[in-house]
Amino acid sequence: MVWNELAGMIVIGIGVAFDFLGCLGLLRLPDVYNRLQAGTKCVTFGTCGILLGVFLMQGFTPTGIKALVGIPFVLLTSPVGAHALAKGAHIFGVKLTDKTVVDHYAEDRGNKLTL
Amino acid sequence: MYIYFYILIGCCFFCLIRAWLGRSIPDRMVAIDIMGTLAVGITALYALISKRGFLIDIALAWIFLSFIGTLALAKYLSHKTLDE
Amino acid sequence: MRKIVLILFAFILWVLLTWSFTLQSLTAGGVVALIIGLLFGNFVIEKAGPVFDLRRWFWALVYIPVFLWEMTKANFDVAYRVLHPKLPIDPGIVKVKTKLQSEMGIVFLANSITLTPGTFTVDLKGQYLYIHCIKVRSTGLAEASHEIVDRFEKLLIKIFD
Incomplete structure (x- = not known):
């Protein structure tokens, strides 16, 4: 069975590429919230890709099934951690970048943001 | 196969650069959080390369440890006590 | 009813994580799932009805x-x-x-x-x-x-x- 190893290699390659792009976004984008956007989305997708690739290469062995069970766990925990960090950063008082168009959250919380 | 491994370690260096430049505390925390998710991928890949199945258990445990660590740091950011 | 739902979820998760169908591991998983379900069923699951829909x-x-x-x-x-x-x-x-x-x-x-x-x-x-x-x-x-x-x-x- 060569083809499932090939498919696994390709899926892991896609995952690693998106991990790399996410980390590049972490360096390039201007403020905390945009960095969280790039970081959370790309790195979550990349990690899911790696786990799926491990499943494809191992098949229905204990290792493969554990990798498959890991995917919903990553999909559930990673966004929740990101919400918590974004909310904490906003309460902590990190300003949004200069390009920002609108901020309803600060208006509703009713205090001026000061760094 | 090893080339993927080296790319992922390079990604960790990107996160470390962000944690070093930082500018504000939440920036550094975001970098550490993302490094935790990357570590899950690295551990799963290493389990595949070295053919040691138990490493994938460590990856599963790491998901939850990284999640709890992030939540604790976020609580600290919003000026709340940890026992709320 | 809510306890049964949690017992089922815990048991399925156990089977997926161990992925061995010997009598030993299934029995151990069943006992652990039973204990967890009886202790925490009322806290974790809000309503049992929708789960069986x-x-x-x-x-x-x-x-x-x-x-x-x-x-x-x-x-x-x-x-x-x-x-x-x-x-x-x-x-x-x-x-x-x-x-x-x-x-x-x-x-x-x-x-x-x-x-x-x-x-x-x-x-x-x-x-x-x-x-x-x-x-x-x-x-x-x-x-x-x-x-x-x-x-x-x-x-x-x-x-x-």
Whole structure:
């Protein structure tokens, strides 16, 4: 069975590429919230890709099934951690970048943001 | 196969650069959080390369440890006590 | 009833994590699942009725490919913005309203929004969600709600409400 190893290699390659792009976004984008956007989305997708690739290469062995069970766990925990960090950063008082168009959250919380 | 491994370690260096430049505390925390998710991928890949199945258990445990660590740091950011 | 649901979930998770069908491991898993279910069933599961409704499971199966497709699109979107030399972003935080009632549904909606193109949930109060967009298209409550929330809301209402 060569083809499932090939498919696994390709899926892991896609995952690693998106991990790399996410980390590049972490360096390039201007403020905390945009960095969280790039970081959370790309790195979550990349990690899911790696786990799926491990499943494809191992098949229905204990290792493969554990990798498959890991995917919903990553999909559930990673966004929740990101919400918590974004909310904490906003309460902590990190300003949004200069390009920002609108901020309803600060208006509703009713205090001026000061760094 | 090893080339993927080296790319992922390079990604960790990107996160470390962000944690070093930082500018504000939440920036550094975001970098550490993302490094935790990357570590899950690295551990799963290493389990595949070295053919040691138990490493994938460590990856599963790491998901939850990284999640709890992030939540604790976020609580600290919003000026709340940890026992709320 | 709520305890039975948790026992089933715990047992299925045990089987998936060990993936060995010997009598020993199945018995050990059954005993552990029984203890966990009897102790914590009333805290974890809110209502047992919807879990046994097969139509909800069908819509959940429909939801998975929709979600995966949106997530793939999101990643190419972010990749484009990161690789573009001028960084084409105009970020902002907008407020949207959802029609979902149950807590579980709102949690899944917030997680789905975080993993889909250009949007990211910052906070939620009741039925209002605050969403950070990497590219703000409309700032009004109704238009933003229509643009961001509607894709998932139709399916999530069928699953959770």
